[in-house]
Amino acid sequence: MAVGLYIHVPFCRSKCPYCDFYSICLSENQEASYIDAIIRNFKRYNGTEIDSIYFGGGTPSILSENSFNRIFEGINESFVLKNPEVTIEANPCTVDYYKLAFLRKAGFNRISFGVQSFKDDELKGLGRLHSGKQAIEAVLEAKRAGFENISVDLMLGILKQTRESLSYTVNVLSELPLKHISAYILKIEDNTPYNSDYVVNNIPNEDAVADLYIQAVDELYLKDFIQYEISNFSKKGFECKHNMKYWNCDEYIGIGPSAHSYFNNKRYAVPKSIESFINSELQEEIINEETPGTFEETAMLNLRLANGLSRQVCESFSVDFNQISKKALPLNKAGLVDVSDDRICITKKGFLVSNSIIARLI
Numbered sequence: 404m405a406v407g408l409y410i411h412v413p414f415c416r417s418k419c420p421y422c423d424f425y426s427i428c429l430s431e432n433q434e435a436s437y438i439d440a441i442i443r444n445f446k447r448y449n450g451t452e453i454d455s456i457y458f459g460g461g462t463p464s465i466l467s468e469n470s471f472n473r474i475f476e477g478i479n480e481s482f483v484l485k486n487p488e489v490t491i492e493a494n495p496c497t498v499d500y501y502k503l504a505f506l507r508k509a510g511f512n513r514i515s516f517g518v519q520s521f522k523d524d525e526l527k528g529l530g531r532l533h534s535g536k537q538a539i540e541a542v543l544e545a546k547r548a549g550f551e552n553i554s555v556d557l558m559l560g561i562l563k564q565t566r567e568s569l570s571y572t573v574n575v576l577s578e579l580p581l582k583h584i585s586a587y588i589l590k591i592e593d594n595t596p597y598n599s600d601y602v603v604n605n606i607p608n609e610d611a612v613a614d615l616y617i618q619a620v621d622e623l624y625l626k627d628f629i630q631y632e633i634s635n636f637s638k639k640g641f642e643c644k645h646n647m648k649y650w651n652c653d654e655y656i657g658i659g660p661s662a663h664s665y666f667n668n669k670r671y672a673v674p675k676s677i678e679s680f681i682n683s684e685l686q687e688e689i690i691n692e693e694t695p696g697t698f699e700e701t702a703m704l705n706l707r708l709a710n711g712l713s714r715q716v717c718e719s720f721s722v723d724f725n726q727i728s729k730k731a732l733p734l735n736k737a738g739l740v741d742v743s744d745d746r747i748c749i750t751k752k753g754f755l756v757s758n759s760i761i762a763r764l765i
């Protein structure tokens with residue numbers, strides 16, 4: 404079965420104050436050696452079939468055209484491509500029409516913009532470098548450059564966000580040629596500048612964030628974006644194939660510092676160090692699960708999906724679906740899960756407390 408390929412590009416123009424992903428400022432010296440290391444690592448997977456490729460970061464769109472050409476050459480030499488979905492994450496202020504046209508021609512058929520909001524005061528509060536207008540232009544230019552499958556990321560529960568400002572953002576995006584939206588609730592991470600009294604005391608409180616989330620689900624639905632996962636919405640048929648692999652417990656190869664893999668029945672992670680990645684013949688891989696793909700793990704991931712956990716999946720692990728359905732009845736009465744003859748699905752209200760629901764069911 405074909406697997407996914409994830410390439411972590413750990414470079415950004417500057418560090419956003421809320422972000423705890425592994426990323427550093429791009430230095431041209433490091434870019435070439437980083438690409439060399441990526442290609443070296445491809446070679447170990449010679450002949451592996453892949454049906455999705457995802458460049459995540461960081462900000463992959465800041466790599467040079469030469470770097471992309473080299474990476475795609477390496478991919479074509481080492482892997483067998485099975486009509487892959489090929490996604491790049493992009494920052495709106497790192498692309499113009501020419502870069503987008505290049506990316507499309509180079510092989511990307513899906514682009515995901517880190518927009519977060521179309522309101523300038525909210526973007527400023529997040530320390531983002533782009534404006535709402537730049538985000539709109541980036542999406543329109545991507546379409547003009549030939550991208551049919553365009554996604555944007557939004558954030559919920561951020562400084563200055565209100566019900567009205569969220570409606571404004573949803574209305575703007577509904578006028579754009581988008582096929583997919585990811586909407587994440589802001590989480591204040593320790594060891595980030597955002598973990599300050601000012602931010603903690605001024606972001607919307609827990610109840611307000613819950614209201615914003617339900618509002619986002621409802622308003623996106625009215626604009627034909629169907630929720631298919633806790634934080635993901637798409638037009639029909641445009642679910643992200645690569646990310647579906649994570650929730651369906653399918654295998655993927657991760658390359659680059661801080662990338663994760665689930666391959667050959669093992670889950671492993673690459674240390675968060677660009678130096679170690681560049682200087683090692685092959686990336687160091689720390690196994691964090693020797694026996695993945697258990698029922699518990701599969702059920703936990705499936706329950707993140709709007710389609711939920713099916714009787715068929717339970718039966719494939721010889722687990723009694725009816726027993727789990729019984730446990731779900733009180734949650735069903737509380738409007739947190741839907742239970743039918745062949746599946747259990749968490750509702751939009753339930754998604755707000757999904758971890759405790761999953762813990763009770765599994």
Ligand code: SF4
Binds near residue numbers: 424426462494
């Ligand atoms: S652009 Fe994205 S990856 Fe880079 S610092 Fe900002 S949020 Fe983090």
